[in-house]
Amino acid sequence: MSLKALGAKIFAKRIRKKINKWASNPLKTQEKVFKNLLETAKNTQFGKDHDFQNIKTYSDFAERVPIRDYEQLKPYVDRVVNGEKDILWPGKPLYFAKTSGTTSGAKYIPLTAASMPTHINAARNAILCYIEETGNAGFVDGKMIFLQGSPEMDEKNGIMLGRLSGIVAHYVPKYLQRNRMPSWETNCIEDWEEKVDAIVEETVDQNMTIISGIPPWVQMYFEKLQKKTNKKIGDLFKNFELFIYGGVNFEPYKSTFEKLIGRKVAGIELYPASEGFFAFQDSQKEKGMLLQLDSGMFYEFVKADEFFNENPKRLTIAEVEVGINYVILISTSAGLWAYNIGDTIQFTSTSPYRVVVSGRIKHFISAFGEHVIGKEVDQALKEGADAVGAMVNDFTVAPQVNPTEGDLPYHEWFIEFQDTPENIGALSQEIDNALRGQNTYYDDLIEGKILRPLKITIVPKNGFNDYMKSIGKLGGQNKLPRLSNDRKIADALTAMINK
Template sequence: MSIKSFAAKIFASYIRKKIDHWASRPYETQDKVFQELIKKAKNTKFGKEHNFNKISTHLDFIQNVPIRDYEELKPYVDLMVEGQEDILWPGKPLYYAKTSGTTSGAKYIPLTKESMPTHINAARNAILCYIEDTGKSKFVDGKMIFLQGSPELDEKNGVKLGRLSGIVAHYVPGYLQKNRMPSWETNCIEDWEDKVDAIVEETVKEDMSVISGIPSWVQMYFERLIDKTGKKVGDIFPNFDLFIYGGVNYEPYRSKFENLIGRKVDSIELYPASEGFFAFQDRQDEKGMLLQLDSGIFYEFIKADEFYDKDPKRLLLKDVEIGVNYVMIISSTAGLWGYNIGDTIQFTSDKPYRVIVSGRIKHFISAFGEHVIAKEVEEAMQEAVAETDAAITEFTVAPQINPEGEELPFHEWFVEFEQKPQDLNKFAEIIDRSLQKQNSYYLDLIEGNILQRLKVTQVPQNAFQQYMKSIGKLGGQNKLPRLSNDRKIADKLKEII
């Protein structure tokens, strides 16, 4: 065992004890975060306009701070981007994480000197918890690759801005610099396909032990490694034993990855976003990710079914139930207040609090009142893959409201197969059966002859990559929506098909 590997085990034990301390005191920890947030921001423009000097309880907060999304918080962010100080948080932010916007173009999410370390520490702690949980630390001696956005940053009125993954690249600790790949120059390549090719050239002869990134883009990297060498990834990298991912559910990709690698490898799931690093998988044998309660983020939860009501109830941790779909609302040291990040989550445990990401509040199908969510379609796909000989590359789902002729409407599943099932009808039947089992509204619509059984449309190889490229979102942290309530993606895929 190397000195680095031995030291990692000692440090992992220390960090685990610290995590267990706050995780075992969730309400006390969250109240402390809440009080500190209010105290530090009471003299900001936002704090003064929302009576922070009179807020001491959660009820006070609810009465003074409404739920907002980015569009509603944008007037404050615009003042910050113009160079003004003490708007949402004291002083100026360190960075802006620039992401794709909706109605207002680009979004600028502030990262402050208080919030930035929480992104770095959470990623580090996820790996340390894995070491403490499994006893495995040899991988720290090998090469590690993090497929991410370019670390080159722009500047706006004295504040650096770029993609979150590119900003984080500036914070790789010194003891990992020699292990880190790809090179800075390669990481700065903007064209994703050129970047992947360059990464393949740099890494193919290295001793890779950890590979990290969004599964769909790591898959492209794996496929190009195989194209170049004719070998499975696990044969190219015999010491590759840990895959770290975030952004999407890995389960629909798992069988495909194991085929590309040639064996099973351990994995760690992360829940990072520009707005905060919310959770990570802390135990290999537990479902869900540990919610980060001690990272300068105060959490509220609204039942997804009630979110669009006039005055939905804002819940604290003590009020949540396991298995219920919630919209997660945050207030943080980044200066985001009552902020709807757009994600829906479900709790898998309350001792400690662990979550899974169930979807996006705006990404669902409810063209007929069925309100099918991402978690349901992903679980249905997992069942179909497990019960057949199929392997999938990617998929998305959309409603077909106006089918040809006298057909009933249906859900259309666009699937790119790595290996097509022998019986596509059986594959579709398994998916439909699973959805009916999970979603009573969908079951009622099928039994009431409002909807017919879903249909699977096979998508050609690389069609999803072509789609993402056509909208300028190939690679990096970009993700294909699992489902939509309209036909925008579906129609574009039909053109490609």
Template sequence: MSLKSTASKILAKKVVRDIRKWSTSPKKTQKKVFRSLIKKASSTRFGRDHDFSNIRSHADYVQRVPIRDYEGLRRYIDEMVEGKTDILWPDKPLYIAKTSGTTSGVKYIPLTKESLPYHTQAARNAILCYIHETGNSAFVDGKMIFLQGSPELAEKNGIKVGRLSGIVAHYVPKYLQKNRLPSWKTNCIADWEQKVDAIVAETRDEDMTVISGIPSWVQMYFEKLKKASGKHVGDLFKNFSLFIYGGVNYEPYRAKFEALIGRKVDSIELYPASEGFFAFQDKQQESGMLLLLDSGIFYEFVEADRFFEENPPRLTISEVATGVNYVMIISTNAGLWAYNLGDTVQFTSTKPYRVIVSGRIKHFISAFGEHVIGKEVEEAMQTTMEEHGFLISEFTVAPQTTVAEGELPYHEWLIEFESPPKEMTKVETTLDNALQQQNSYYADLIQGKVLQRLKITILKRHSFTNLMKEKGKLGGQNKIPRLANDREIADALHRLQA
């Protein structure tokens, strides 16, 4: 066992002990974070505007600080980007993370000297928890790859601006620098396809032990590796033993990944965003990710079914229950206050608090009141794939309300198959039944003849990649929404089939 491997086990033991301390006192931990945030920001512009000096409790906070999304905080953020100090958080931010979604414009998210360390610490601790649980530490001596955005940063009014993954790349610990791939030069390639080709050339002859990234983009890397080498990824990288991912649910990709790799490998799920690093998988056999309650973030939760009420109840960590769909609201040491991240989560455990990401509050289908969410379509797809034994590259779902006279509207599933199943009608039936089991409102609409059963549209290979390329969002942290309440993405995909 190498010195680095031995040291990782010692550090892992300490980290797990520290996590146990705060995770077994969740209410006390969050109360401490809350008080610290309010005190620190009381003299900022936002703090003065919202009377932070007189906030003594969560109830006071709810009364003074409404829930806002990015647009609601934009006037403050714009002043920060202009270089003004003490706006949302004391002083200027260290960095501005530039982020954009598939269906939204550019956002500028502040990163402060208090918030940034938690991004790197959480990723490190996820790996150390895995080492402590499994005893597997040999991978620390091999090469590690993190598929990410360019580390090249621009400057705006004296503040460095770039993608979160590119910013964090500047803070990779020295003891990992020699192990880390791709090279700085390759990481700076702007064109994603050229970048992946360069990564393949750099890594195919290396001893890769850890690979990390959003599954859809890692899949592209694996496919190019297999094409270039003629080997399964697991044969090419014989010591590859750990896949680290975040951004989307891995389960729809798992079977395809195992086929590309040629064997199973362990995986760790992360829940990072530019706004904060919220959770990571701390146990291999437990469902959900450990919510990080001691990382400079105060959490509130609003039941998704009540979110659009005028003043929905804002619950603290001690008030949540398992199995309920919540919109997660965050207040952070980067100066985001009662901020609606847009994600919905469900708790799988409250001792300790573990979550799964169930979808996006803006990404759902409820054209007829069914309110189908991302988690439900993903689980229905997983059930169907297992029953019929097919693999997919990607899929999305949209309502189809423009139908012929006498025909009922339906949900259209646009799927890019590895190879389409022969009995598509049976696949549609299984998929529809599985979705009905996931969502009783959808089942009622089907059985009540308000909707007809779903229909599958088979897409050409690389349809999703071509769509992202067309939108200028190929690679990096960008991803296709799993479902939408409109047909913008669906219609764009149809156009690409012509």
């Protein structure tokens, strides 16, 4: 065993002990975070506007600080972007993480000196927990790749801005710099396809042991490697041990990845966003990701089916239950307050608090009152694909409210396959049955002849990449929405398919 691997094992034990300490005292941990956030920000403009000075309890906070999304917080953010200090958090941010907005155009998410370390430490701790649990540390001597956005940044009123993954690239510790790939020059390539081609050339003959990125983009990398070498990824990289991923549910990609790799590889799921690093998989034996309760973020939750009520009840972690779909709200050391990041989660455990991401509060289908969510379509597709041996590259689902053929409305599933199954009808039935088993509203609509069973539309190979490229969102942290309650994406895909 190398000195580096031995050191990693010793460090892993120390970090795991620290994690266990706060994870075993969740309510006290969150109470401490809550008080520190309010005390630190009480003299900011936001703190003065919301009377932080006189907030003594969580009830006081919920009464004074309403739930906001980016558009609602934007008047404050705009002042920060314009160079004002002490608006949402003391001083000015270190960075803005620039992301794609909806109604507001580009979004500028502040990253502060207090919040930045939580992004870095969480990713590190995920790997250390894997080492501590499994005893495997040899991979630290190999090469590691993180498929990410360009680390090049712009400046806005004295504050650097860029993509989160590019900002984080500046914080790779020195002891990993020799192992890290691709090169800085390659990482700066903006065109995603050109970038992946360059990464293939740089890594094809290297001892790759850790590969990390959003599954569809890693899949593109694997496919290009396989095309170049005519080898399974597991044969090409014989010491490849760990796949680290986040951003989308990995389950629909699992069978395709296993075929591309040619063997099983351990995985670690992460839950990062520009607004914060919320959770990571701390165990290979337990379901869900450990919620980061000691990382300068105070969490609130609202039941998803109550979220659009006039005054939805807000809950702390002391009040949540396993298996319920919640909208997650955060207040952070970057100056976001009762902030709706748009995700829905479910708890798999409350001792310790572990979560899975179930979807997006705006990404659902309820054209007929069925309220189908992301977790349900992911699971239905996995069950259906496993039943018929299909391998999926990517997919999205939308309602067809007015079928041209005069039939009943239905859900249309746009699926790109690794190899198109012989019996699409059998796959459709399996997916539909699995979805009906999870969602009683959908089942009732099928049973009551309000909807017909789902229809699969086959997307040609690379069709989703072509679509993402057409809207300027190929690669990086960009993700295809799994669900839409309208036909915007569906109609664009249909037009591309029918060309």
